[in-house]
Amino acid sequence: MFSVWERQSFINYDYIIIGSGIVGLSTAISMKEKEPNANIAILERGLLPSGASTKNAGFACFGSLTELLQDIKTLGKERTYNLAQERYKGLLKLRARLGDEPIDYQNYGGYELIREEELPFLKEIDEVNSLLEPIFSSQPFLIDNKLIGQFGFNTSVVKSIIYSPFEGQIDTGKMMKALIGKAEQLGIIIHTGAEVEAYNETETGVEVTVKDKLYKEINFKADKVAICTNAFTKQLMPEAEIAPGRGIVLITKPISNLTIQGVFHMDQGFYYFRNFEDRIILGGARNLDIETETTTDQGINNKITENLTHTLKETILPDYQYEIDYFWSGIMAFGEHKEPLLTQVSDRVFAGFRLGGMGVAIGTQLGEKLANMMV
Template sequence: MLSFWERESLSKYDYVIIGGGIVGCSTAYHLKKKKPKAEIAIIERGVFPSGASSKNAGFACFGSLTELVDDRKGLSDDEQLTLVEKRWKGLLALRNILGEKNIGFEDNGGFEVIRKAELPALEYLDHYNQLLRSIFKKNVYSLKPNFINEFGFNKSDIETIVSNPFEGQIDTGKMMKSWWSLCSEMSIKIITGCELKGFEEKNDYVNLNCQSGNQSVQLQANKIAICTNAFAHKWFNQEDINPGRGMVLVTDPIEKLKFKGVFHYDEGYFYFRNVGNRVLIGGGRNLDKSTEDTVEFGINPKIKLAILHDLKELILPNQDFSIDMEWSGIMAFGAIKSPIIKKISDKIAIGVRLGGMGVAIGTQVGKELHELLADG
């Protein structure tokens, strides 16, 4: 139940952004830059972002070699080039807007572990170096077999390592803290613990029916943006938005950890990195896709077993370790890897389906989405 004062002064906005993750914050930020006098609110159902923005592995990446090779099945070279460029521009924008120090950015490089099954992908290494030269002006991928011993990996299971000097890593928590701080500094209202239950478009505005604890709250906005990634499917089931859960775990500190950087293997489905002297590892959704196509958080025992096996046998052979934490995040995928950025009506737009690349493209998606809302 709202008071008269709350209804008149606290519940009406020019723009309401649904979703307090990377895309939602970027959309609000760019709207406020373009329209400084606009009243803007971000509503987020959780205490923290509910999808993957504060639950991802913190990879500042744009695509491993085997992932790009696999994408050839559905994308032309021009389409792949466009997608990589969007990811790269998104990473640069994230670093520029928030500041590298504020997001814990580390320029340790990206790597791909190549086992026997992935060897055929190396035939495309020169092809992708040539293709991506228009963006990076130099070769992106190079072979570094000596890194197997240097990083302490199991050399009997690994054929070589592909190195990429343009990738890096961030602190996901610091990134979201910086986004929320920046939005607050710009007088963008952030309302957490506020879940959108439904919305209705009127002639001059959009009514939003929300739930905050046991209280029903109605907000009003001239225009709204839906930035809830996989969770947007409930409102737009005609769109190709499919959820994908990803699990992550992190070890306790490991004495004399030998590697730094971000690593992929198995066409990007598995990934690991250092966090200081800890190892963070996750992925494996491809082992049980039917179970992992869900918006429910949780840990899949089958995938966890595979991750722990690889951690012990592939990454940290003959080395003791213990697990500190495990968690999961919810991503969104579709038949194609490009995000959905579109107007649903004159008052409603969506920016969703980030394909597990939220860190890379989230900022850019928000920038493009704000243009749809700000025009007209």
């Protein structure tokens, strides 16, 4: 049985957010900014955020040329423009909310490595620049082939480089700590280790059932609920149009005289790497084994780790001496296209998910939109 104090202070809320990743925290913060007196709780199943919010490579980007050209094929120009704009606005909003220093934002620029098979894409760079220029008040993509030698890439593989001055990088850990700190500063309660099993709407609100070792289960109550569980959304919304996608990432040990700075894309965004201080973080290659990587299981795929190791040695760092420190994985969420999903499930239940591997860029924007629907 709960005490009167537990019932008053820990069980009943105006709003409950399920999931403490970028979208969940951003939703709660936006709601608190709109309703300062609202009693808000976030329920997180893990001791740490369980999806990709603490696992991503820290890219503050809006999409590479070849990736956006593929988006145009599936979405058309107008929707691709809107998607890129939402990503860029989301990055600006994240930086404004937390500040550049607390998230260690660095504007080293974004780059795309173009191989022989991708050279035809360069013919369309002017068209894409013309489409996106209103977002940035300048052309977002510039060809700068002298960077191939400057960065030390394998010239037999890399045939051209596209540079964007509008992309940067963050420290993912610092960013998430800053978001958590902001939420707590506003008086938002974060319950970790609170695995939501189900929710049930009643005449007066929503009951959210959480597993608990002491009580077996706890039924939290709220007027309204937001589901912000991205790749794990099907556990609460089986009908959700979503597929999980595991992303595998490696990090090297410190490398002497590393000249690579910035965020880099390859193969329509399926490969991505960046410097982290004097180390390299490299992730991707999910497209080599899509079926296996369509999973919510944390783990490592040997086929992909071998490919990442080869790509790092043969293409990115051919002239460097280095050691790989370790690998990790994070779970993203995808659909038929890159647009995120924002939905009102009922009068009291709302959801925002399917970030397409762009959570850092679009999570803040999606959270604000979700808050606007609920408040």
